[in-house]
Amino acid sequence: MLREGQIRIPSGCAISGIMNKKGRVFGGGDIINSIAVMHDRSNGLGGGFAAYGIYPEFKEEYAFHFFFDHTAIKNEIEALLKKNFIIASGEAIPVRKSNSIKDAPLIWRYFVRPKHRVLVKQEVDEEEFVVRFVMRVNSEIDGAYIFSSGKNMGAFKGVGYPEDIGEFYRLEEYSGYIWTAHGRFPTNTPGWWGGAHPFTLLDCSVVHNGEISSYDANRRQLEMYGYKCVLQTDTEVVAYIFDYLMRKQGLPLDVIVKAMASPFWHEIDRMNKKEKEILRAIRVVYGGFLVNGPFSILIGTNQGMIALNDRIKLRPSIAATKGDYLYVASEEAAIRQVCSKPEHMWMPRGGEPVIGLLETSQPTCVPVRTEQEKIAINS
Amino acid sequence: MKRVYVREEYCAGCGLCQVHCITAHSEYKGDIIKAYKKSFPRPLARVIVEEKRPLSFSLQCRHCEEAECVKACITGAMQKDPATGIVINDTARCIGCWTCVLVCPYGAVRRDETLHKVAVKCDMCAEAGGVPSCVENCPNGALEYREER
Amino acid sequence: MSLKSYVTPSFLIERNKDRCIKCKVCVQQCANEVHRYDEEDDEIISEEHQCVNCQRCVTMCPTGALTIRRNPNELRQNSNWTAEAVRAIYIQAETGGILLTGMGNDRPYPVYWDNILLNASQVTNPSIDPLREPMELKTHLGRKPDSLSIKEGKLQKKLPPQLELELPIMFSAMSFGSISLNAIKSLAEAAKQEGTYFNTGEGGLHRDLYQYGKNAIVQVASGRFGVHADYLQAGAAIEIKIGQGAKPGIGGHLPGEKVEREVSETRMIPEGTDAISPAPHHDIYSIEDLRQLIYSLKEATNYEKPVSVKIAAVHNVAAIASGIARAGADIIAIDGYRGGTGAAPLRIRDNVGIPIEFALAAVDTRLRQEAIRNQVSLVVGGSIRNSADIVKAIALGADAVYIASSALLALGCHMCQKCYTGKCNWGIATQDPHLAKRLNPELGAQRARNLLRAWKHEIQEMLGGMGINAIESLRGNRLMLRGIGLTEKELQILGIKNAGE
Incomplete structure (x- = not known):
């Protein structure tokens, strides 16, 4: 049977995310509780989490999380790492033995910084170098897979129900200011650890519920810009689109969401001249990044969390705020499980993002427009 | 009143208006083959296709406001219906004197001598009502049934 | 004797x-x-x-x-x-x-469109009902920059000129001379009503057609017939015609008998003289020459109109297209070997060129490999017979399609392939006033419009079935295609999987 990456596998899912906009860290217990409520939305073939602010002691290093199929490949990778990076620390990620989690690969993490002379030699900046390294390992080296590569953040994922994965990785022992989670319902795969969500690149993580019908249009557009879509999953594509538009193109967040879930032409026709010109330009130039088909995604970055639905809201997502906290989940119950009396709770419309930025962050986006987006930010 | 107007720039000169006119005025309406092969006498076409290539058009009675044929008719067979404005020849009263043929400025009245002599002309398919058959069946929209513009 | x-x-x-x-x-x-x-x-x-x-x-x-x-x-x-x-x-x-013929290659070569199947959504993602949800076919043709710069809610640099199509179908080049004025009027009106474009071919723009300038792509071909400042200004875009699918590598010949007064005035040649378009443009013997012409035309029109370059699908089409993109064209139009013509030598029509399906796949792949796909729009033609062909073309990588034979069929053409005789009984491929009047442009426009609308509805249905509600999400989305009855090599060139894979 073909593994993830050799064949495209659609899947349904549950997602949940919690952030503290002041950047105060909290334990992984809440997110596990929240995703566990939506047990029936996944089928035990994939679960995972992304957490931000968990590695304060190594916040200047890239935290590489690896799956290794065997020790030999681990040694090979370590040699490769040593050649390219200064390794501040390396260890097996602590896990808890559990009956529900089987066939785990070797799971290691390394906190690394690219060597200056390597950067100079390749004439690229640090981030680009890391991206290329990740792409190279994941597409060319058999038996090793980097599933997390950001600073002061980490992804934890595997084959199993998300609550079991959370327990396996001992997530209650970590503290972060953003937590996202994913329970997966793939339709035709035995599940592969690398194929679980979240999918990450640098500090950008994506959990996603949906099946993107524009997949190949998006993929081929991305591959034009050097991305290699090794997993053939929607999530990977979404993460790369986000990386490309935000990091490489330096676009403001609101422009990115308008490219990924554009307003309809009939809506654009009703806008004022200035808006119309911008929206038309976004659709014309970034049409290949329009994400079509049902999706509800949660994107995490060091700056905050963004939730986005497809243009006609074919997948559920609901948002809530209470105090300094922002919640987004596939189902209301998943929020109420960990937040008994939310101050605001709303169902974002199709194509309408929920953008939660840290108060400390330097937002790269221009002010967002709609009321509900404001709630998300100002709450 | 509504009349049939020709757009000669689109008249293909095919003559289908005549075919359908004959059928519409035969006892076998709606069946061209029977109208041609069985009806006796076969009616004359009330429309005339004039052609001098590339010019061609289909001509029929204009149903004049001041119809010369009505004024000239010696038996009162040719009458203008005051309600519809359509000029109709009552064949029972027509004696075939051809005065109407003589006075018609358009040459739109024809002589039918198959049985007894009688003048025939476009009646705008008034009996059937609706759009005249020639207009209905023109394949290229070269005939229009409309008010004067 | x-x-x-x-x-x-x-x-x-x-x-x-x-x-x-x-x-x-x-x-x-x-x-x-x-x-x-x-x-x-x-x-x-x-x-x-x-x-x-x-x-x-x-x-x-x-x-x-x-x-x-x-x-x-x-x-x-x-x-x-x-x-x-x-x-x-x-x-x-x-x-x-020389044996002459008209319309497209009729030999029994494989029609690859018919060996490609489309996808539809089942369970895991919902299909979308175009009767209830918006289904967007709006298409922009023209150069797309690599990035936008938006600062303080303002677009820092305007987009290069774009043709805006309400549906990804345009009427392909057919000159006044090869077809009647009534036929062109029919298409021009239909293009105007449905929000798309017609193409003048190398026939110039008849004075009656200037009112349709906003919907016209004006062609500049090797004979330069009918090209003057007002003509260039009148059109929405300019197309340099290098070649045509029905007769790659050779020029055109409109016999003097067809050059009656109107044709002569529009083409700016004496009445009754043969209008001969040379095989090459005699100022384009290389890609760098093409670049000069592209920029001359852009300069002449203040960089306000996209410039298209039309070529026939020949063996090396991918490399040629890449060169054209780099030469500064905003649109590349590729005409497959089944493309129609008013007159072509039979042996050329039937034996030169390659299928548009392969040409399109190869060009799209090549432009993406070179990361210049967004610099040009791809328009393909050469026997687009129905809406499914269009959906497949767009999924293979086209931005829009050109239709000509289909459009003429809508006007009444019956594919007798005798266009070159000038005796078209349907009033299409003729300048004989007695014959040309058989095509009433009002009825013709209605028929052409109906065809566009029918295809539009069908495209929307197919898109909705795939769970897509904007045409850009179909563009190059080859995963929506599967081959049937194709060899490994054919699948590879088309860049699609086999049915069941």
């Missing part, structure tokens, strides 16, 4: 005497004078030698009395020397000339 023709009639006309009413409509309508009325016998006689099977008489006959069949008369069976092969030799032995 006269040379006896050995060419026997290709068709047999059967007249059902029980139905024929001798109304003479057939006699009147046949420009080839096949039918005549014999007064003495009160009979209509059909002289089949001249019959081209254009079906005009059959269609117009009010009693359905006529049938045209292939002449059942047969030469001795021979799989090598087919009747067609023999016939061609007789004709050439009699005329000493």
